[in-house]
Amino acid sequence: AQRVTQPEKLLSVFKGAPVELKCNYSYSGSPELFWYVQYSRQRLQLLLRHISRESIKGFTADLNKGETSFHLKKPFAQEEDSAMYYCALKLGSQGNLIFGKGTKLSVKP
Amino acid sequence: SQTIHQWPATLVQPVGSPLSLECTVEGTSNPNLYWYRQAAGRGLQLLFYSVGIGQISSEVPQNLSASRPQDRQFILSSKKLLLSDSGFYLCAWSDGAGQETQYFGPGTRLLVL
Numbered sequence: 001a002q003r004v005t006q007p008e009k010l011l012s013v014f015k016g017a018p019v020e021l022k023c024n025y026s027y028s029g030s031p032e033l034f035w036y037v038q039y040s041r042q043r044l045q046l047l048l049r050h051i052s053r054e055s056i057k058g059f060t061a062d063l064n065k066g067e068t069s070f071h072l073k074k075p076f077a078q079e080e081d082s083a084m085y086y087c088a089l090k091l092g093s094q095g096n097l098i099f100g101k102g103t104k105l106s107v108k109p
Numbered sequence: 110s111q112t113i114h115q116w117p118a119t120l121v122q123p124v125g126s127p128l129s130l131e132c133t134v135e136g137t138s139n140p141n142l143y144w145y146r147q148a149a150g151r152g153l154q155l156l157f158y159s160v161g162i163g164q165i166s167s168e169v170p171q172n173l174s175a176s177r178p179q180d181r182q183f184i185l186s187s188k189k190l191l192l193s194d195s196g197f198y199l200c201a202w203s204d205g206a207g208q209e210t211q212y213f214g215p216g217t218r219l220l221v222l
Contacts, residue, residue, distance in 0.1 A: 006152075034210075043213045043214065043215055043216075044153075044199065044201075044213040045212075045213065046210050046211070046212075049210070086152065086153060095141055095203045095211070096143075096155060096158055096168075097155070097211060098155070099145075099152050099153035099154075099155075100152055101151060101152035102152045102153075
């Protein structure tokens with residue numbers, strides 16, 4: 001069955017510390033994965049996608065098919081990174097996404 | 110540029126009353142449209158998606174229904190609300206040509222009392 005797992009509900013780090021938000025998936029096909037972010041009082045929005053292999057706001061995420069993971073990383077967290085982060089898996093060609101339950105990142109000064 | 114609207118922003122309804130939430134998209138044609146429910150501790154759950162007018166697919170059995178009367182209009186409805194229907198409802202669209210990025214609306218917070 002298709003599934004996206006984000007094991008941490010809350011992750012709290014200090015400013016300047018490295019941060020890693022974990023995401024594991026279960027999917028029989030070729031996975032396409034995304035990270036979405038929701039800042040306080042803002043809309044849910046795309047942060048990055050694995051297919052683009054990009055770095056957005058200092059965040060990167062590498063697809064590891066062997067470990068079925070797509071962890072989101074940033075070497076030095078900033079207070080403005082505090083938000084809710086959702087990992088998502090695309091199903092099929094219609095673009096449907098399965099979302100994880102989300103991880104709330106809190107970056108303390 | 111494309112925009113997505115949802116209304117109302119907040120709604121308080123009694124149990125057993127009907128529901129109609131509206132979502133409209135501007136600046137694009139033939140989008141894929143989605144309804145999600147966001148509940149605390151449960152993440153985003155896809156409720157319905159639509160690839161065209163009158164085409165609705167339901168992801169989970171529930172008390173809600175969806176309709177797409179026009180290309181860029183997506184409506185979430187219920188004939189009789191339950192307490193468990195309370196939540197935050199998000200509408201989203203994506204390019205029907207196969208682009209994966211979904212763009213989300215501001216959401217509607219529904220409280221059923």
